[in-house]
Amino acid sequence: MMLWLTIACRNLFRNHRRSLFTILAIGFGFAGVTLFSGFVHYISSSLRDMQIYGRAGGHLTVLKKNWNAPGAIEEEASFTDEETALIEKVLAEEPNVVAVSPGTGLSAILSNGEASSICYGFGISPSTVERIRNTARGLLGEFRYYEGDPLSDEKSYGIGISRGLRRALDLKLGDSVVLAGPTADGQFNAVDCEVLQIFETTGDQSDRSLLVPIEHVRRLRNSYGAQQFGVLLREGVSLPDMRKQLTDRLAAEGIQVEIFTWEEMSHFYRRVRDMFNVINRFNLVIVLVIAGMSVINTIGMAVMERTREIGTLRALGLKPRGVLVLFALESALIGLCGTGLGVLLLLAGWLGMDIAKPTWIPPQINVEVPLQVHLVPEYIVLCAVGVVTLAVLAALIASRRAARMEVVDALGHS
Amino acid sequence: MALFELRQVSRTYHLGDLMVRALKEVSLAIEAGELLAFMGPSGSGKSTLCHLLGLLDNPTSGKLLLDGQDASELDEDGRAELRNRKIGFVFQNFSLVPVLTALENVQLPLLFRPGHESLARKRAAEALEAVGLTPCSRQRPSQLSGGQQQRVAIARALVTHAEVVIADEPTANLDSEAAESLMDLIQKLNAERKTTFLLATHDARLLRSIPRQISLHDGEVVSDQKGARS
Incomplete structure (x- = not known):
């Protein structure tokens, strides 16, 4: 050998x-x-972390069964006060659950006294959201989600508004506003609020959004219940297994729920991931075609130039498949050298970005964030195996005619 | 039993619409240990006969037996194995692999046999010693003279302990001195090892010392002289 x-x-x-x-x-x-x-991995993992940690959606989201059934009204999609308390108790007992973030949607009107705007609010538990965000690692752990002060359980009238709402109502930090909306029994209610923070919305959020401590939403709605629970799990826990386990456990308590993974909950993540996957595959095909053609050309030329040599080797006893092995080995070496060079270039690019620390403004948000490229070992290995395999296949294509050639024809080739 | 037996062997080539009969119903027997030359002008069928005897090509009709075995019954892999085991080749243009040293070139035929890798180097060194080229074992073909390259080719043919060496115009690219030296070597190996040598040539320098000479003309055997050594 x-x-x-x-x-x-x-x-x-x-x-x-x-x-x-x-x-x-x-x-x-x-x-x-x-x-x-x-880069795609950086985008995907950032969006994943944004969904799980940034928005405190957790790994799983617990919703009432048939929450989106046709014709269901908001109340039918909400857990009752008793169900809410029971779900919180059951989830708290589960050892793989790190945190539970209750949430309630709210269609409301926000007014500055002179003008008003419809908006979509979401009630959150500020202390739980803060806790979940603090568990985020890497870039997201340092990410500042808003301008202003954090929301707090104590100052439950302090709310966060999106930049779109701020523009629409000409609001600034510290302004007093009135939030009006329906109660749980269909009456109309209003509460006073103070703008504590202004945040950026992302792709699948309304431009007119607000975040409100859940206690204040409950005050407005005159109901303790919640519509959903974001469940943060320990890293590495199987989501399908956990989903089934929690669904069964809650069903045993008489609560019928539907549980979704973070990926199912984030349409924006899926759209972005699918788009990048298409681009990535497109790039991959182009690169593979170019690399494959280069190898076929190189090996094809080598086969042409060395046909007599192949004839000699065949005369000495080399079998036809030995000819294929000979060129496949040569091509595999080209593939390995190319991969080695590619890894060096990849590391140089990665190191260059790590030193230069470029920034960019991703689509859908207005904040400048670091532009990163992740090193994904499994993908690098997969690409390397793919390139070498492609090189070998290309060599087999290029040399198969020479392998099948009659020995005398190969010897007489000029 | 003869080493080779040809019964009414013909070989026809098709060049477009043109049919060329390179060999016409040739019958002959070659015993083991012979030193034999196929003579004749260009196009007489010498090389075609060498290709058939070397199992590099198949007869269009007739039978070719090697050690009593009908060569046409073998598939390509079987023929490759038989060539590797029994037959050595020396080509007019030496046909050494240019990227390998003399020693590596000589090892090649043994490397085509599974499990012979460790033996190959030792046997190749012995074969090079037998042709007097031990000092050149690390040199590549481009660093050797024509005569030396042809000696390496002979060492390569002998490394498998082949029963027969087929040489097609082995002295065509050699000067007189190198050709004579090569012929001496062939005679010595034939005498000492009883290796059968089949040479296709029209080099008169060689013919003087070859005991059996078969003349071909237009694909037919026109004479078969035994004991022709001068």
């Missing part, structure tokens, strides 16, 4: 310029694909 490797290595140097350009094509293609994939 060593001699075969020696032959393959020396043949690479025999046409060093041609081999070099093929290796460069593979290397730059590999680096391009893995860098872009690293």
Whole structure:
């Protein structure tokens, strides 16, 4: 085997310029694909963390069964006061649950005394949200979600508004506003609030959103109940298993629920992920085609130039499949060298970005954030295996005719 | 039993609409240990006969037996194995692998046999010693003279302890001195090892010392002289 490797290595140097350009094509293609994939991973993991930690949605969201049945009114989608207390008790007993964040949606009107705007509010538990956000690691752990002060359980009349609402009502931090909306029994109610923070909305949030401590929402709605519970789990827990376990446990308590994973809850995440996956596959196909054609060309030329040599080897007893192995080995070496170069270029790009720390403003938000590229070992290994496999396949395509050639024809080739 | 037996062997090539009969119903027997030359002008069928005897090609009709075995019954892998085990080749243009050293080139045929890797180096060194090229074992073909390259090719043919070596115009690219030296080597190996040598040539320098000479003309055997050594 060593001699075969020696032959393959020396043949690479025999046409060093041609081999070099093929290796460069593979290397730059590999680096391009893995860098872009690293960027996609950064986007995906950021959106995932934003859904789980940033919005305190947790890994699982517990909703009332048939919460979105056609014709269901808001009250039918809400848990009663007793159900809410029982769900909180059951979830608190589960060892894999780290935190539970109750939430309640609210269609309301916000007024500054002179003008008013319809808005979609969401009641949150400020202390739980803060706790969930604090468990986020990396970039999101340092991310500032708002301008102003944090919401608090104690100052439950302090609310956060989106930039869209701020523009619509010409509000600033510290302004007093009135929040009006329906109570649980269909009456109309209003509460005083103070603007404590202004936040950015992301893709699947309304531009006219507000965050309100859940105690204040309950005061407005005159109901203790909640519409949903965000459940933060320990890392590594199987979401499907946990979903089934919690559904069964709550059903045993007489509460019928539907539980969704963070991915199912975030339409924006899925849309972005699917879009990037399409772009990524498109890039991958282009790179694979270019790399594959380069290898076919290189090996094809080598086969043409060395047909007599193949004839000699066949005359000495090399079987047809041995010819394929010979060129496959040579091509695999080209693939490995290209992959090696690609990994070096990838590391250089990653290191360069780590040093330069470029920033960008992603679509749908107005905050400048660091532009990062993640190194994803499993993807790098997968790409490397893919490139080497492609190189071998390309070599088999290029050399199969030579392998099938009659020995005398190969010997007489000029 | 003859090493080779040809019964009414013909070989026809199709060049477009043109049909070329390179060999016409040739029958002959070659015993083990012979030193034999196929003679004749270009196009007489020498190389075609060498290709058939070397199992590099199949007859269009007739039978070719090697050690009593009908070669046409073998598939390509079987023929490759038989070539590797029994037959060595020396080509006109030496046909050494340019990226390998002399020693590595000589090892090649043994590396086509599973499990012979460890033996290959030792046997290749012995074969190179037998052709007097031990000092050149680390040199590549481009660093060797034509005569030396042809000796490496002979070492490569002998490394498997082949029963027969087929040499197609082995001296065509050699000067007189190298050709004579090569012929001496072939005679020595034939005498000492009883290796069968089949040479296709029209080099008169070689013919003087070859005991059996078969003349071909237009694909037919026109004479078969035994004891022709001068």
